[in-house]
Amino acid sequence: MSITIKDVAKHAGVSKATVSRVINHNTSVNKEIKERVLASIEELGYQPNAIARSLANSTSNVIGLILPDIVNPYFPALARGIEDSAHEHGYSLFISNTDNNPDIEQEYIEKMCRQQVGGIILISSILDEEKVNKLAELGVPFVLCDRLIENSQFDTVSIDNYKAAYEAVQRLIRQGYEKIYHLSGPKHIQPADKRRQAYIDAMHEHGLESMYQVGDFSYKSGYERMKSVLEKSKISAVFAANDLIALGAMSAIHEKGLTIPNDISVIGCDDILFAQMSNPKLSTISVPAYKIGATAVKLLVDRIKGVRSKSKNLILNHKFIERES
């Protein structure tokens, strides 16, 4: 068995309560005693048991992260931002992948509640008002990232997906492209919906015809859709809903013997690690994933500590990155 607060108390010749007071440095304790306790802690190598603490406090220094899939290259940076910031604030981090399955998502939320996490950062599969209301009943603070519902009682962090996509399409149009195809993301995944709508609006507002196809946020999906598009239509540019799709499209374009950007220009979204490693290097909308994560933790910690009660909806800045595609 390991050293407990009782051992320290005995060793320092004080009560458990006093030891507790010095390790939580909130209430004041006699300086001399404090030092004696500190010395005992040092000497015995005492480490407070976080579990016991959590039970007594009915909350823990743990936050939960629930996301679709850490293997999707957009998420590692987000997760890293969350992890760094969490540890900075003294929290540990639980992580689970949902594969966008609402049932699994629900299961993990419950599991984390049983663990009495202090709060949860959720990148949800599907979110509607009803679901949000249910979450609120759980009594655990949530921060919603990327996929959110506006004006909920929860804090949220994201970029302005509509604006980002609109600007990107507008940029292509201004460069003279007219046959711009959109390889969209899945229906009902909020950023995909927003980016699609922005594309449609931008095209129509410039008197151009919109052409798009819904599909997965994956390389394979981008590759396959692009392949079929190339067989049917003559297009001059592609706006992909994310970089993975864009990379897949690039592969299909190369396979067809066409060159990028001379024959077809491609732009993506996210700015994942590989956007700068592709050949040619992918031009894309940079989404500050790391910062979104770090910011989400800040909001959550404030909320846990009760610093703030009004919900905050933060929109971080995106940036268009012009590279070679």
Next chain:
Amino acid sequence: MSITIKDVAKHAGVSKATVSRVINHNTSVNKEIKERVLASIEELGYQPNAIARSLANSTSNVIGLILPDIVNPYFPALARGIEDSAHEHGYSLFISNTDNNPDIEQEYIEKMCRQQVGGIILISSILDEEKVNKLAELGVPFVLCDRLIENSQFDTVSIDNYKAAYEAVQRLIRQGYEKIYHLSGPKHIQPADKRRQAYIDAMHEHGLESMYQVGDFSYKSGYERMKSVLEKSKISAVFAANDLIALGAMSAIHEKGLTIPNDISVIGCDDILFAQMSNPKLSTISVPAYKIGATAVKLLVDRIKGVRSKSKNLILNHKFIERES
């Protein structure tokens, strides 16, 4: 406040112990009573408090994962394998990134111990006998992945890095390449050391001169080293210690106006997601990261449950993937 075991006991007209017995279904309880308790649990929506459970058991259904950096594309698949398998076995997962900093690593290990994790999966920065012995004193089960020290008291999972690299180099030699350069990984990172040694041995055993440079496991490092190599030496093939380095090297080669594999052939190691997305697609040694993760959890869970006491050192199979580079 939420529903506790006491509420359920009262509602079902039994003692807390009985409720505890039914939710842990180990000891036998009267079928009728059992159903009554189950009904009460259902009706009240009772969720056992994992924290209280952990305190009483002095262990938790949580395992910790400590790895260098989730943003490095090799690790997401590993982490995902661990997460899936952990949840399958009823465990939650803590995660922390060390950036290969031994002090941070130590800090996280201690933090997880304070959380009374059931066990820890460690991809360590630096591991020597002394350190391993210290870890053993902690009394928490560890499983070492990828970077390990043989014949320790811990379970380990990895591939045979020496063999994998040796085969890859041999393959190049058999194809007629002679001027094979090795872009190695950092010194003292075990897989990097093994791969480097295998390269050196393979070259010498075939009467060829070994040429290599140590560096980071990063794209940038691969790019820069390759650039300088191209200025000085005439080489015909590159064996990179990982895919990120290989991708960086490919970029430098393209920049120089050379083509792959005609002028220079490149092979990597890991088979990260992007190996199959590059242009040309990267030939590489496939490391079964997901499986390594899933296997590590299995070993750990067995160990936690005391199924096995002798340590196991598992070597999973790698596979050479011939693509276009």
Next chain:
DNA sequence: ATGAAAGCGCTAACAC
């Protein structure tokens, strides 16, 4: 400022 004692929600002897 400090100590004694109750309690957080659960499990595990130990009795019956």
Next chain:
DNA sequence: GTGTTAGCGCTTTCAT
């Protein structure tokens, strides 16, 4: 087979 009781290690009234 079931209930009673004593913890697990910590925090937090409530006295002093």
